[in-house]
Amino acid sequence: MAVDDDVTLRVEGLKAFYTSKKGLVKAVNNVTFSIRKGESVGLFGESGAGKTSVALSVLGVFDQLSRYYASTSANVENKRLWKLKDEARKKGLTSKDMGEELPGVDGHVWFQGQDLLTLDEKEYRRIRGNKITYVPQGSTKSLNPYSTIEEQIGEALWAHDEDSVLYERAVLHRVLKALDLVELGDAFLRKDMKPSQFSVGEDQRVLIAMALITNPQLMIADEPTTAVDMGLQQRILDAIQIVREEMNLSMLLISNNQGTISATCDKVGVMTAGHLVEFAATDVIMNAPSHPFTRAFIMSNPSMEVIRKIREKGLRIRGIPGKPPDPANLPPGCPFNERCEFVQDICKQKIPEYREVEKDHWILCHRYEELPEW
Ligand SMILES: Nc1ncnc2c1ncn2[C@@H]1O[C@H](COP(=O)(O)OP(=O)(O)OP(=O)(O)O)[C@@H](O)[C@H]1O
Ligand code: SF4
Ligand SMILES: [Mg+2]
Incomplete structure (x- = not known):
């Protein structure tokens, strides 16, 4: 069709x-x-x-x-x-x-x-x-409490980088850009934080950033x-x-x-x-x-x-x-x-x-x- x-x-x-x-x-x-x-x-x-x-x-x-x-x-x-x-x-x-x-x-x-x-x-x-990316229902529970925000958002990107052409710096750049897009202030500092240091609303924005990277x-x-x-x-x-x-x-x-x-x-x-x-x-x-x-x-x-x-x-x-x-x-x-x-x-x-x-x-x-x- x-x-x-x-x-x-x-x-x-x-x-x-x-x-x-x-x-x-x-x-x-x-x-x-x-x-x-x-x-x-x-x-x-x-x-x-x-x-x-x-x-x-x-x-x-x-x-x-x-x-x-x-x-x-x-x-x-x-x-x-x-x-x-x-x-x-x-x-x-x-x-x-x-x-x-x-x-x-x-x-x-x-x-x-x-x-x-x-x-x-x-x-x-x-x-x-x-x-096609997905922010699932009841999704803040799907963040890993033990990894930093940078690691978790970056992972979404690594998972699809089949040719391993992405360098760490490029990933960092994209993580920061995604965090910026969802207006999570102080992205550079906060990328090293873990989900427990964020409010529920911020976690939700991290998940949206993850879906955008x-x-x-x-x-x-x-x-x-x-x-x-x-x-x-x-x-x-x-x-x-x-x-x-x-x-x-x-x-x-x-x-x-x-x-x-x-x-x-x-x-x-x-x-x-x-x-x-x-x-x-x-x-x-x-x-x-x-x-x-x-x-x-x-x-x-x-x-x-x-x-x-x-x-x-x-x-x-x-x-x-x-x-x-x-x-x-x-x-x-x-x-x-x-x-x-x-x-x-x-x-x-x-x-x-x-x-x-x-x-x-x-x-x-x-x-x-x-x-x-x-
Ligand atoms: N694993 C399952 N086995 C059998 N039926 C299921 C299963 N999961 C969901 N259903 C049924 O399928 C139907 C549609 O469910 P679905 O979760 O898609 O609805 P929804 O519109 O998203 O509801 P909600 O607004 O509560 O999230 C419901 O009747 C639900 O009970
Ligand atoms: S919505 Fe109501 S009027 Fe329309 S087809 Fe269904 S039962 Fe009939
Ligand atoms: Mg539903």
């Missing part, structure tokens, strides 16, 4: 299924979106919606992780499914070709003209942590500000913005916080029950959402602006009724049908088509045209 030159990442028809004793856990279902060069796209949605699973799939580690969890259980059916998956992969076949839904990742992840899902682990390693084309940041207070959140988000502009970096930012998404993203994909239900410019999603789930999710955890709007309209803040569906047992039809106030029979029978309803505005809903104005 031809992907436009100005697209950094195109995720297409992505599925990612875990195995469990209840059967396949459908964490990601048919997700499609693109990130253009220099663009920041947010993945926004409730806990368990599949946001991290999308990131792990793009990074090429979802299969390894889900297979690892499967190997720790003695479930015979799951072992059979993984075996079948291996056969399919060897032959370059999909679940559809095999006539059975299989665990792991399926679909396409286009990056620089290549479908990453066809790469073997050795080829993937040239891209992961190098051209290889000059990536795409940075994936999973909930980069959850562990820190409001003041620091803003400083971390500012640091991310500065870096993005300076490096013309594309970004996939995962968060269930409206403020974080609004402050950093050009576009947003909204997820529930493993499905991308709406994708549009951030302003459209936050101020004029269309999909019933997006509306309900924003109402359930409103920003100050949304609270003002809700009050103006004489409405009240309320949570989403009911629970998200179990991804091991999704309802037929629309993934939101059990909780949607606009549900009709068709919604329980047929999964909606993911369609572009206006330029760059995609939606997964049978009833988009009939929904009342927000």
Whole structure:
């Protein structure tokens, strides 16, 4: 498939299924979106919606992780499914070709003209942590308490220097530059410090510096500000913005916080029950959402602006009724049908088509045209 030159990442028809004793856990279902060069796209949605699973799939580690969890259980059916998956992969076949839904990742992840899902682990390693970098969820725990900041950031660079052409001085220069980019003051002095001598917010910025040192084309940041207070959140988000502009970096930012998404993203994909239900410019999603789930999710955890709007309209803040569906047992039809106030029979029978309803505005809903104005 031809992907436009100005697209950094195109995720297409992505599925990612875990195995469990209840059967396949459908964490990601048919997700499609693109990130253009220099663009920041947010993945926004409730806990368990599949946001991290999308990131792990793009990074090429979802299969390894889900297979690892499967190997720790003695479930015979799951072992059979993984075996079948291996056969399919060897032959370059999909679940559809095999006539059975299989665990792991399926679909396409286009990056620089290549479908990453066809790469073997050795080829993937040239891209992961190098051209595509990751700031994982709950990540300050992933810093090594015993090594200095310089050693840890530099390590990210050494790991990808296959020809050993980098000299120590060049590494030091890049470490200092990365620390400077995330605005960690006194970089030259502080490079010799260990994580315990930093605040949580500073550790988070060190992790972002680590993700930047290889000059990536795409940075994936999973909930980069959850562990820190409001003041620091803003400083971390500012640091991310500065870096993005300076490096013309594309970004996939995962968060269930409206403020974080609004402050950093050009576009947003909204997820529930493993499905991308709406994708549009951030302003459209936050101020004029269309999909019933997006509306309900924003109402359930409103920003100050949304609270003002809700009050103006004489409405009240309320949570989403009911629970998200179990991804091991999704309802037929629309993934939101059990909780949607606009549900009709068709919604329980047929999964909606993911369609572009206006330029760059995609939606997964049978009833988009009939929904009342927000
Ligand atoms: N190892 C696993 N085995 C089986 N199911 C899993 C596993 N890890 C995650 N899941 C399930 O996959 C679904 C998607 O999880 P994921 O972590 O991608 O959601 P998320 O949107 O990132 O949530 P959060 O906002 O809480 O981080 C959830 O229902 C989760 O329970
Ligand atoms: S398809 Fe139906 S159930 Fe799903 S969001 Fe639209 S109106 Fe609601
Ligand atoms: Mg997550």
